[in-house]
Amino acid sequence: MLSNTRAKILSIDYRFIRRTIINLCARRPRDLEQAIIIGDRLNSGLMHSPLRNLFKFSIPKNISASLFDLEFPSPIIAASFKDDIDALFQWQLLGLGGITYKTVLKTPSDGNKRPRIQEIQYNSHYGLINSLGLPTKGLEHFVSNFDNKQILSFNRPVGISIGGNSLDEYLDVFNKIHLKVHSLDFKKVFYEINISCPNTQDGKCLSDNLEDLSSLIRAIRSVSSNIVIVKVSPDSNDEEVLNICELLSNFEKCAINVGNTKYISTQSVGLNANEFSEEGGGLSGIALFENTLKRVELVHNNSKIPIIATGGIMDYNQVKAVQDKGAILIGMATQLVNDPFKIPQINTKLSHAF
Numbered sequence: 014m015l016s017n018t019r020a021k022i023l024s025i026d027y028r029f030i031r032r033t034i035i036n037l038c039a040r041r042p043r044d045l046e047q048a049i050i051i052g053d054r055l056n057s058g059l060m061h062s063p064l065r066n067l068f069k070f071s072i073p074k075n076i077s078a079s080l081f082d083l084e085f086p087s088p089i090i091a092a093s094f095k096d097d098i099d100a101l102f103q104w105q106l107l108g109l110g111g112i113t114y115k116t117v118l119k120t121p122s123d124g125n126k127r128p129r130i131q132e133i134q135y136n137s138h139y140g141l142i143n144s145l146g147l148p149t150k151g152l153e154h155f156v157s158n159f160d161n162k163q164i165l166s167f168n169r170p171v172g173i174s175i176g177g178n179s180l181d182e183y184l185d186v187f188n189k190i191h192l193k194v195h196s197l198d199f200k201k202v203f204y205e206i207n208i209s210c211p212n213t214q215d216g217k218c219l220s221d222n223l224e225d226l227s228s229l230i231r232a233i234r235s236v237s238s239n240i241v242i243v244k245v246s247p248d249s250n251d252e253e254v255l256n257i258c259e260l261l262s263n264f265e266k267c268a269i270n271v272g273n274t275k276y277i278s279t280q281s282v283g284l285n286a287n288e289f290s291e292e293g294g295g296l297s298g299i300a301l302f303e304n305t306l307k308r309v310e311l312v313h314n315n316s317k318i319p320i321i322a323t324g325g326i327m328d329y330n331q332v333k334a335v336q337d338k339g340a341i342l343i344g345m346a347t348q349l350v351n352d353p354f355k356i357p358q359i360n361t362k363l364s365h366a367f
């Protein structure tokens with residue numbers, strides 16, 4: 014009870030500080046990324062001070078979830094969108110059952126021009142639009158830093174999201190990462206293949222070519238028995254999603270993640286050209302939820318592939334709804350930016366639901 018009150022107080026404080034930082038950064042043109050950078054620095058300072066104990070919440074014993082041979086102490090995990098170690102550390106302290114690193118690409122890239130992430134209202138719902146364009150420190154950097162003790166010390170599953178601009182690039186990224194993973198004592202690694210990429214220049218990706226996707230999974234399976242999750246876009250239609258499920262059913266230990274951000278134009282959310290560098294980007298947040306729920310139901314009713322529900326999960330009600338429709342794990346991104354103190358509150362409510 015006391016820890017739930019602590020979570021609620023921290024939640025209010027966090028949202029107040031966050032809003033203050035955003036308002037301070039609200040110069041014209043506004044740029045949410047500036048506020049995120051400042052927030053990450055503040056958070057980093059906190060995580061390296063004794064104050065970090067304030068963020069420590071235990072996970073109730075009765076809410077764990079299993080995906081094949083991996084046990085997640087809470088079914089809520091960080092969706093792939095962040096590689097800041099201190100943030101990933103903080104979210105685990107708060108009670109996430111596992112994390113997924115931001116998509117790794119072969120070569121370092123700055124991504125698209127700023128401004129490229131903004132807060133928006135979409136159909137009267139709060140959300141984010143981003144066209145980061147997969148900025149990445151690149152494969153070499155990831156591999157050299159993956160054995161971070163801070164992250165692995167939780168001994169909870171860690172996902173690595175693999176991206177590429179061609180089948181060969183996906184394979185290069187996987188092979189190098191897997192060599193590193195194989196050399197470690199830490200065994201709780203899963204791979205997630207990011208086949209949905211609304212922010213790449215030509216919009217083309219592995220979801221357009223199931224033969225390549227099949228070749229990639231076959232190549233992974235020839236050297237690794239780690240769980241493989243394929244993350245699909247809400248922009249793909251029902252038939253495409255079910256085709257991917259069928260493909261996955263030919264392999265062992267594969268799951269599907271529904272899903273990624275949904276492409277929308279900046280015009281549809283009233284952003285000016287000086288507030289966003291691209292003509293459109295990926296919508297995230299509560300507006301995605303209805304579609305996520307439908308997708309979970311679709312996959313659950315038509316296939317045996319385990320489901321990770323991502324997209325618009327902000328609170329206990331959404332977690333419970335997707336669990337009731339058959340999701341095993343629940344990925345969260347926008348709510349971790351908005352208010353990560355929801356994690357212990359949702360964990361507590363889940364434990365009371367049993």
Ligand SMILES: Cc1cc2nc3c(=O)[nH]c(=O)nc-3n(C[C@H](O)[C@H](O)[C@H](O)COP(=O)(O)O)c2cc1C
Binds near residue numbers: 244324325344
């Ligand atoms: C700023 C930002 C960056 C993201 N980067 C990635 C990424 O690198 N790889 C990926 O698979 N999904 C990425 N996503 C998508 C999220 O993982 C998630 O699928 C999506 O935001 C929907 O979940 P949400 O409504 O909880 O935010 C990103 C989302 C945001 C908001």
